[in-house]
Amino acid sequence: MSESVEDRSALLTALSVQVNVGEHQLLAQTDLTVGAGETVAVLGPSGSGKTTFLACLAGLRVPTSGSVRLLGRELTTMSSSQRAQVRLDSIGFVFQHADLLPELSPVENVMLPGLLKGGDPDGCALKQTG
Numbered sequence: 001m002s003e004s005v006e007d008r009s010a011l012l013t014a015l016s017v018q019v020n021v022g023e024h025q026l027l028a029q030t031d032l033t034v035g036a037g038e039t040v041a042v043l044g045p046s047g048s049g050k051t052t053f054l055a056c057l058a059g060l061r062v063p064t065s066g067s068v069r070l071l072g073r074e075l076t077t078m079s080s081s082q083r084a085q086v087r088l089d090s091i092g093f094v095f096q097h098a099d100l101l102p103e104l105s106p107v108e109n110v111m112l113p114g115l116l117k118g119g120d121p122d123g124c125a126l127k128q129t130g
Contacts, residue, residue, distance in 0.1 A: 009035060009036075010033045010034060010035055010069075011034055011035060011036055011070070011071060012032070012033070012034040012057060012068075012069070012070050012071075013032070013033050013034075013067070013068070013069045014030065014031060014032040014033075014053075014056065014057060014066065014067070014068050014069075015031055015066055015067045016029040016030075016031065016065065016066040016067065017029065017030045017031070017053065017056050017063045017065075017066035017067070017068060018030070018063055018064050018065045018066050019049070019052050019056065019061070019063050019064050020064045026049055026052045027049035027052045027053055027056070027063070028049070029065075029066065030049070030053055030066075032053075032057070042054060056068055057070075058087060058091060059075040059078070059083035059084075059086055059087055060083075060087075062075075062076055063076060070086060070090060070091065071090055073086060087113075088113055088116075088117060089117075
């Protein structure tokens with residue numbers, strides 16, 4: 001997507017996201033818009049920037065330039081603790097190299113953030129958006 005006007009109905013919008021480390025470009029200007037109910041796959045060869053892009057989308061990393069908006073909130077201007085709160089309140093993220101708690105089942109690991117937030121165990125199991 002190379003439009004300059006943001007889609008207001010989008011749950012997640014990334015515009016011209018770029019990540020540089022020193023003189024090395026890890027991610028070229030990349031755009032993505034995700035609407036309610038959409039399923040998205042990020043595909044590419046090893047080293048193409050998929051994990052870096054997903055980290056920017058989740059607010060785990062601030063891009064060198066560009067914009068990432070989640071539920072209408074600009075992540076790139078938030079502090080680390082504000083982005084952590086957005087992740088806790090609004091998204092779930094299962095890492096490529098997941099550091100799951102071995103004592104818990106996969107479902108319990110996914111439920112953990114909601115439980116830590118004080119959620120009802122029955123209500124944390126499944127939550128559908130869109």
